[in-house]
Structure formats: C-alpha cells, structure tokens
Amino acid sequence: MKHPIIYIQAGAGSRTHAAHFVQLAGGHLRVVPNMPSAIRTLDASGDPRPIILFERRTRKIDLQNIRLLRSQYPQSAIILLTGTLDATERKAYLEAGTNSALRPDTDAATFDRTIRFITEYAFRYKPVHTAQPRLTGFRMPLWKRSFDVLASAGAIVLLSPVLLATAVAVRLDSPGPVIYRSKRVGSNYRVFDFLKFRSMRTDADSRLREMEELNQYAGQQPQPKAARIALDPAEVERLIPAIDGQGLLVSDDFVIPEQEHLQQVETEQRNAFVKFENDPRITRTGRFIRKYSIDELPQLFNILRGDMSVVGNRPLPLYEAEHLTSDEYIDRFMCPSGLTGLWQVEKRGGAGKLSPEERKRLDIYYARHLSPLLDLKIILKTFTAFIQKENV
Structure with missing residues (x-):
C-alpha cells in the first residue's frame, strides 16, 4: 500500500470487523481503538494522505469526529464503514468530510476497487473535499x-x-x-x-518497587497477556466464531478479544495509579x-x-x-x-x-x-x- 491505512474502531462494547479488514488489506492496516490513538498514529506516520477506515457508531459522535479528522488531515481519504444510510444521513456524512462508504462485511474485490480508486484517482487527480470552517473541531476564540x-x-x-x-x-x-x-x-x-x-x-x-508497602492503592497484579494470539489469518479466522460478540482488537503483531484487553488495561491502570x-x-x-x-x-x-x-x-x-x-x-x-x-x-x-x-x-x-x-x-x-x- 502506498498510503497508510488506519482503522478506527467504534469503541468498547461494539462488535468489530477489524480482523476482516486486516485480511482484506493483507496485513497492511493499523487498527486503533479510539480517536486519541488514531491521531497519534496519523501524526507518527507523517503521510499527508492516509486512508482512514471509520467504523460507524452514532451519528452525533461520528460527525464530530469526522469533522475533526478532516480539519486536522485535510488531504486524507475517509471511508465510512456502515450498513444502509438514508438520504439525510448520507448527506450529513458527506458534508462532514467522508469520501466513500463500505459495508463492514464488504468483499475483497469491492475493497480493492475502493482503495484503488482512492489512490489512483481521488488522491492524484481530484482534490479531496475540504470541510467548511464551521465543520472543523474546536477553534480558539x-x-x-x-x-x-x-x-x-x-x-x-x-x-x-x-x-x-x-x-x-x-x-x-x-x-x-x-x-x-x-x-x-x-x-x-x-x-x-x-x-x-x-x-x-x-x-x-x-x-x-521499593516502596510498594506505602502505596495506598495497591491492587492485584495484572494477569499475563495469555489472551494475545499471533496475527495469523488462520488463527484469526478460527477465533472469530468463538468470541461470541465480544469483538477483536487487532495490533501489529497480535489479536486479543476486546473484553480480555479491557480487563487487562483496567488492572494495569489501577496499579499504575500510585499515591x-x-x-x-x-x-x-x-x-x-x-x-x-x-x-x-x-x-x-x-x-x-x-x-x-x-x-x-x-x-x-x-x-x-x-x-x-x-x-x-x-x-x-x-x-x-x-x-x-x-x-x-x-x-x-x-x-x-x-x-x-x-x-x-x-x-x-x-x-x-x-x-x-x-x-x-x-x-x-x-x-x-x-x-x-x-x-x-
């Protein structure tokens, strides 16, 4: 892929299709769980034209986040991952700065065609839509x-x-x-x-470590990250039916059921808060x-x-x-x-x-x-x- 592809999940508790898109992209895709992680990843990439796969959540939060992405990365391509949209929703998402949309269960041919269109036409020949100033994120008065x-x-x-x-x-x-x-x-x-x-x-x-006995908030030790599974297509495919709607979080080199990850993060952060x-x-x-x-x-x-x-x-x-x-x-x-x-x-x-x-x-x-x-x-x-x- 000539441009980095970032997949922004809809957040904790939602069923994610990230593993499916990782396979469609041949592993050349970075999955992030939220907007702060997305912005750090996009800034670190240094590419002014990233491709952003944005998983739909709710209209209010989606439009706000898409406007923010468009204002911060005006040359990016934002692809909304969603099911059916009515005419009003379609207009709102386009005005916020979305370039295209894909179904969460899209097939490989459609995905490849969309990415090829973005890289060979939208980026190269057609100026990417720029949101009006009223659609940007917070601006200091x-x-x-x-x-x-x-x-x-x-x-x-x-x-x-x-x-x-x-x-x-x-x-x-x-x-x-x-x-x-x-x-x-x-x-x-x-x-x-x-x-x-x-x-x-x-x-x-x-x-x-020398002062653990002074810690007012000492908590339980975090469990080993045994739930992590190496990012192998066969393993991912095997795990999907077994997670019973929890969703998968996909990193560069491993996947983990979302609920397992949230429990680990909660324990680690509780132990990290030292007073x-x-x-x-x-x-x-x-x-x-x-x-x-x-x-x-x-x-x-x-x-x-x-x-x-x-x-x-x-x-x-x-x-x-x-x-x-x-x-x-x-x-x-x-x-x-x-x-x-x-x-x-x-x-x-x-x-x-x-x-x-x-x-x-x-x-x-x-x-x-x-x-x-x-x-x-x-x-x-x-x-x-x-x-x-x-x-x-």
Missing part, C-alpha cells in the same frame, strides 16, 4: 487567545525572578533536569509536551513548590505557544484520554486545556475532594458554556484558593 498571549507574556515577565529562583533551587536540590515534560492530550485530542518544574527525584519511577502519603520521592524543593502550585508555572510557556489556555480543562495523560471517547465525554475535548479550570476551583474553594465522575461533568459543563464571564469567575476563584492543602 479570538478574545480567549488574545487574553492568553497578554496574560502569559505578562506573567512570565513579572514572575521571572520566581521562575529563575525556582530553577536554581530545583537544580541544587537534586541532580537532573529543571523541567519535567510529559505527554498530555488537549483540545481536539492533540498531544503536546506538558511542562512543570521537576518536583521528584530523577530515579522516582525506579523506586516505586503516597508524604511521598519520599518528592524533593524538599518539590514539596514546597507543589504546595504553592509553583511547579505549574512553566505551563505559562505552554499557554504562550498555544498548547493551553489560562482557563480550560486540565490536559489528560494519554491513558486517561483514551477512556473518554464515548458520546457523553467527547465534549470535554472540544475546548482548550487550561492552567486552571472549573473543577480545580470547586475543589480548592472548599467543596472537598471531587470524584472522577464529578470532575468529568464539570469539564463537560465548562466546554459547553465557555464564555468570558465564566473564565473571569474561575480566575478570581483561583486567586483566592491557590494554596493546596493536601500533603500528597
């Missing part, structure tokens, strides 16, 4: 971006002595880089380097800058370069974002990531600890009600409640 640039630039200048002093203190307290970088998912599922002053020792991760009282991995300087949120100040540079906004939803680690791709949660990514946000001020303002579900609902509320007045209220609350009282 001018008022918000203007405030972000002025506020972040001004804060960097005013706080430059604090930034410099903190950098020196971090470097003198323990060996290692001054800035800690981690990959986070922001608006439109875009991944960027999230900046903080380093507050832990550089060997923090390697010391986790310590008086965590000994935190340096003396780190404990101080965490208490007063000074470790967050490098995110002013994230704001200045457009990765984040002053106010928004906190950018999520990759593993968390991959679990929030259903209809009810996608709205939280349709607004900017922020240095502060609605659930942060609710928590710090005296509402106590919020459950993960409460945080998600507040994120969704902010995304749907974004306005200058709401941003102003959050900023004022942040100034009056910036000291964290948790010694964690």
